[in-house]
Amino acid sequence: MEKKLYDNVCEEQLFSSIFNKHSENLFQFLYYKFGSLLNPRDKVQEAFIKLWQNCSKVPPEKARSFLFTTANNLMLNEVAHQKVVLKHQQEKPKNYTHENPEFLMQEQEYHEKLQKALSNLTEAQRVAFLMNRVEGKRFKEIAEILDISTKAVEKRIYGALEKLRKDIKEL
Amino acid sequence: MDRETLILKWLNNDLNDQELNAFKALDDYDDLMKLQQNLQGFKAETYNTSEEYDALNKALQNKKAQRSKSSWVNPFFRVAAILALCFGLYYYTTTLDTTVTTAMAQRTSIELPDNSSVELNAGSVLAFNKSHWKKERDVKLQGEAFFKVSKGSTFKVITSNGTVTVYGTQFNVKQRNNYFEVICYEGLVGVTYDTLETKLKPGDRFLIIDGKMIAKEKELRSKPSWINHESTFESMPYSRVIAEFERQYAVSVKLENVDATQLFTGSFTHDDINLALKSITLPLNVTYNKSNDKITIKGD
Numbered sequence: 001m002e003k004k005l006y007d008n009v010c011e012e013q014l015f016s017s018i019f020n021k022h023s024e025n026l027f028q029f030l031y032y033k034f035g036s037l038l039n040p041r042d043k044v045q046e047a048f049i050k051l052w053q054n055c056s057k058v059p060p061e062k063a064r065s066f067l068f069t070t071a072n073n074l075m076l077n078e079v080a081h082q083k084v085v086l087k088h089q090q091e092k093p094k095n096y097t098h099e100n101p102e103f104l105m106q107e108q109e110y111h112e113k114l115q116k117a118l119s120n121l122t123e124a125q126r127v128a129f130l131m132n133r134v135e136g137k138r139f140k141e142i143a144e145i146l147d148i149s150t151k152a153v154e155k156r157i158y159g160a161l162e163k164l165r166k167d168i169k170e171l
Numbered sequence: 172m173d174r175e176t177l178i179l180k181w182l183n184n185d186l187n188d189q190e191l192n193a194f195k196a197l198d199d200y201d202d203l204m205k206l207q208q209n210l211q212g213f214k215a216e217t218y219n220t221s222e223e224y225d226a227l228n229k230a231l232q233n234k235k236a237q238r239s240k241s242s243w244v245n246p247f248f249r250v251a252a253i254l255a256l257c258f259g260l261y262y263y264t265t266t267l268d269t270t271v272t273t274a275m276a277q278r279t280s281i282e283l284p285d286n287s288s289v290e291l292n293a294g295s296v297l298a299f300n301k302s303h304w305k306k307e308r309d310v311k312l313q314g315e316a317f318f319k320v321s322k323g324s325t326f327k328v329i330t331s332n333g334t335v336t337v338y339g340t341q342f343n344v345k346q347r348n349n350y351f352e353v354i355c356y357e358g359l360v361g362v363t364y365d366t367l368e369t370k371l372k373p374g375d376r377f378l379i380i381d382g383k384m385i386a387k388e389k390e391l392r393s394k395p396s397w398i399n400h401e402s403t404f405e406s407m408p409y410s411r412v413i414a415e416f417e418r419q420y421a422v423s424v425k426l427e428n429v430d431a432t433q434l435f436t437g438s439f440t441h442d443d444i445n446l447a448l449k450s451i452t453l454p455l456n457v458t459y460n461k462s463n464d465k466i467t468i469k470g471d
Contacts, residue, residue, distance in 0.1 A: 016224065024218045031215040041216075041223070048227050049234060107209075114209050132182055133207065134214045139183050157182055158175070165202065 009063050010055040018063050019048060025145045026067055032130040033123045034075050047071035065147060110168070117167035121160050128153050129160035178203070270298040273314070275421035283310070287326065290317040292397055294418045315345040317395050332379065333364040342371070343395040350411060353377040354390050380408070396438060403438040412439075412451055413468075420444050421464070428470035429457055 009015050023044055030040035047070040051058060058066050118126060128146065131137045132153075139157070143150045177194045180186045181203075186194055194200065271281050273291050281289040281297060284304040291297050295314020303309070308326040319341050320326045326337035328344050332351035335344055341357040353362050355371035362369045362377045364384075369377055374389040387405065396403035402415050410431035413424050419441050437454055439447035445461075452459045452468060460467045 019224050019227065020220055023223055024220055027218045027223075028215045036216065041218070044223065045227055045230060049230055052231055053234070110205070111209055111212065114206070115213075118213065130210070130213060130215075133210045136184075154179060154183075158179060161178070161182070161206075164206065165199070168206075 006060050008056045009051065009058050009060055014060060015052065015055065018051075018060070018067075022064055022067055023048065026071055028131060028135060029068065029127055029145065030071055030075060032127045032134075033072075034079065038075055038078050040075075043071045043074045046074055068147075113168045113171045114164070116171060117164045120167055121163060125156050125160035125163070128156040129164075132157050266300065266302045268298045268300050268311075270296065272296045275418055283308075285321055285323055287318065287320045289319075290398055292316060292418075293421075312344060312346060315343070315347070315397070317341075317343045317398055333362060336361040336363065336368070341394070347411070347414065349381045351377075351379040354395065356390070356393055356395075380411075397441070400441040401438050402441070405436050406434045407436070409433050409435050409455070416447065416451060420447070422466055423464065425465070425467045426470075427467060429455070429468055430470070 006014055009018060026047065027040050027044045030038075030043055034040065047067045050070050051063060051066055054066075118130075121129065128142055131142050131145070132139070137145075139150045139153045142157075143153045146153070174197060177186070177190060177197065180190055181194050197203075271279060271291060273279050273293055273295050275294050277293055279291050281291060283289060283299060284301055285308065287308070289297060289310070292315035295312070295316060297310055297312050297314075297316055299310040308320075308324060309329060310327070311329045313330065316328075318326075318328065318337070320337050328335040328337070330344065330346040330351065332346050335342070335353055337358075337360055342353060342355045342360045345352040351364070353360060353371060354376045355373055357373050360371040360375075362371060364377075364379060371377055374391065376387045376390050378385045378387055402412075402419065404412050404415075408431065409429065410426075412435045413426065413431070416422075416439065417424050419439075422444075433455070435451070435455070437450060439450040441447070448459050448461065448466070457468055457470050460469065
């Protein structure tokens with residue numbers, strides 16, 4: 001059997017590389033799943049603190065799932081106390097060419113519809129979809145982050161796209 | 172290529188030029204582009220990994236500081252507590268009085284910390300404190316003992332009847348029921364009795380029986396007789412002689428028709444019970460009867 005270089009993540013360099021590799025993905029995962037109200041940034045920190053405190057028990061290959069599970073649980077603990085209000089960033093893209101009032105109103109309307117439709121997606125769909133569409137991640141990367149198959153990611157994203165478009169049309 | 176495949180390829184950024192054209196030709200191309208553009212507004216807040224890492228390190232350092240308080244200060248206090256306990260126990264046991272007890276028919280000699288020596292007669296208790304010895308040479312005595320005190324600070328023998336203060340000497344203290352006798356053999360001895368101190372020069376004798384001071388003639392021997400395995404009495408009530416006899420041989424003596432208050436002068440040996448019995452009966456014209464440890468002395 002191959003001897004592992006590290007059998008836990010207590011080594012500071014290893015810990016730091018794990019942070020660099022996973023923290024942003026974890027943040028985005030939490031953000032797209034739970035919205036910004038529940039402070040995903042803090043949850044990432046808390047999850048990494050927990051990882052450090054338990055570093056002797058966590059082998060490096062388990063670090064990712066430890067972090068995601070811990071952060072997710074931290075979120076869920078808070079969700080239990082308050083209903084999720086999805087409030088994604090309201091900032092609008094600034095590349096308008098013709099800004100007449102009617103167009104602006106239409107845009108505003110569309111934006112609101114989109115927001116509602118996003119809220120109606122399942123958490124799994126929303127996370128995969130926004131990571132792909134907004135963060136520009138490819139299926140394979142998302143599959144690695146979420147620890148699921150590429151096929152499943154494809155399904156989630158395509159399903160999300162179809163559902164969004166249908167919802168927007170209906171609203 | 173069907174619509175779904177094209178869209179999937181678009182989603183995964185996999186379209187080649189030809190496919191891109193086909194995708195652009197789709198009915199819902201504009202729709203998708205509008206959606207795509209609007210979705211950008213939902214982008215997650217920017218996340219600066221190195222800033223976040225610094226913040227994490229800060230948080231961890233605080234945790235570490237907290238942890239170190241509980242993780243090494245606590246064991247430190249544990250060790251300190253054990254040490255304090257051990258030291259306390261050590262201190263307590265070493266400052267306890269050392270007590271030497273002799274049973275009936277038993278004698279012992281004790282070496283005190285400063286090489287003073289004590290001969291402890293039968294049925295006596297001597298207590299002294301080793302750790303305080305340098306500060307105060309006090310011994311507590313119940314019974315009879317012969318002291319050879321080496322030079323040094325004041326040496327005190329504390330008994331329930333009185334305190335003997337020694338100024339470097341040899342002396343005998345005898346404290347029995349209502350009986351207190353001090354004989355000085357060498358040097359100078361002070362006897363405090365009822366807050367009154369009497370100084371004894373060599374050969375002087377201090378005797379209290381039943382609270383009454385009794386004057387006696389000078390002692391001429393250089394040592395008490397019991398040191399040489401003999402008890403000597405001069406005009407001593409007979410009951411005291413019998414009590415001493417009982418102590419030396421660990422027996423009980425019953426008197427029948429014998430006046431216990433009559434005075435006895437003489438001695439008995441500690442080595443031969445029959446000879447000793449004769450010594451204390453013949454002069455008084457009484458007979459004795461001995462069976463096991465019970466001795467009966469009969470008068471006429």
